[in-house]
Amino acid sequence: MSKITVLLLIGLGVVVASQTTGCRRRPRADAGIDGVGAIAGWDGDHIYGEGLGPRFGEDGQYIEGQFPAVLFAFDSAQIAAEQRAQLDEVARFLRRNPQSRMVVEGHTCEVGNREYNLSLGERRALATRAYLIGLGIDGARLQTRSFGQERPAVFGHNEEAWRQNRRAEFVVAQ
């Protein structure tokens, strides 16, 4: 898929999402990429919150680790430009497997307050979900789950561990 197609899809998603949710948008970037080349959900830090569908994934089989994690900057839920290829990969899988559903897990590093980090992790998961919806995936197939700082991918109290722990993971629910 060409870059232009992706941008068009994202642009379309913005229009649809803002109409369906009725959220007022901040007067800034129109669609997709803001000044620093990052997407948060869509346009920086505004997740066009499409409500979550009925929960799935409370029981049953699931597959972890099929896709690499998407990494985030400190205190940020913006999807950086270099992470987008991975999300394209996830979207491709979901398009090819229309029965598959996915739980997007949001995580933070151990810096900061635990309960605030739960919200921050959820926002990362929601931004990731919003990006996938922008690529044409039905939001009803995507649940979110935040672990905050409670489940680090890498144990260790250093910058490198924290960098790897600020992430969204993808769990395929069968």
Add this chain to the structure above:
Amino acid sequence: MNYRPLPLLAMLACAVLIGAAPFGSAQRANAQIVITKPAGEKINITLAPLTADQDPASALFMRTLRDNLNRSGWFQVTGAGQAEVAVSGQVQRRRDRLTVQCRATGTANRREFMAQSYHHEAADARRLAHRVADDIVQAVTGRPGIASTRLAFVGRTDQAAELFIADADGEGMRQLTRDNNIAVRPRWGPTGNVLTYTAYLRRFPDVFWIDLDSGQRRILANHSGLNSGGVISPDGNEMAVVLSKDGNPELYVQHLRTGRLTRLTNTPHANEASPSWSPDGREIVYVSDPGGRPQLYILSRDGGRPRRVTTRGSNVSPDWGPNGLIAFSSRIGGQYQIALLDPQTEHIRHLPMPDGADYEDPSWAPNGRHIACARRENFRSQIYILDTAGDAPVRLTTQRGNWYSPAWSPQ
């Protein structure tokens, strides 16, 4: 209960006391405030005229009473010579019961603050000592004691985070959950026998409710997405909670009986977290980060326009105390410290930092004077008790491990 440090000039105003109740069955002395001192200054109290028999339960009672009075913040237990207040009477073991006859008297004027007798299971001597200590504190200072209160908190291993509970002096610690799961931030309901917290028992973060009397647990909020920060209102009818079901973490109020939800925030640019009710239940303080960094906001329980009350640094985990002050964790520079906010004047007072550690997740004691918090150093936490009137911090958890997110019971 209001607590404010008194001006220095008001030092040692010894007000006159009220009539005493005679010894008898559990009868309370109806004393009002009888000794008022600046909060930093101690009332010297002696237990020398309180005689105990040789039984181990009596000895445990005496040890616990002495410790509780010292921990109350208002007293210094001393020898008979310097004492301003004397506790006299008898402690006796009779079969499986402990009997305590106890009288607190001003040494200068021989006036009686309280006189009461107690009977309790000898096996539970510590609880009896807590009760006597609280009655003495109440009778002599007019302030509620905290010896009978409890703290709930989280204990962490690499694999799991479970809920624990302990007496306010750190004794009697027990593990409440054994789920091999992740428990997050417990909070007490207003009656003091209920805890709400977040856990992943169904793989997702849901809000649970534990009845400590019956040991029963039930789910309070399990919407799609995040359910966290659940805290019961002072009237017990509602719960403030952070949910992301509508596409972004937002603050809601859930009616407990009907389940009806009212959404209070609409911030597509921000996260909400950590609500705490005002003592009258009319307002909620919470965390939001529309400017990028987390700050405290106050909102009417009925919604409307939130008021931002912090500006510098990062400010998280507010707890609105019974004295009207909001304790929170403030990071300015690299370190978290505990700060107090007066929501009327918006004046902020940072508690003095005793060392370079991080102090987080404050929770007010019901006396409006002490604060439990997590002290973190080298990425491990222990629970500490801070004194807003200036006494040195006291460590509550003595076992090795990682302990955090304390919640002080309301009674």
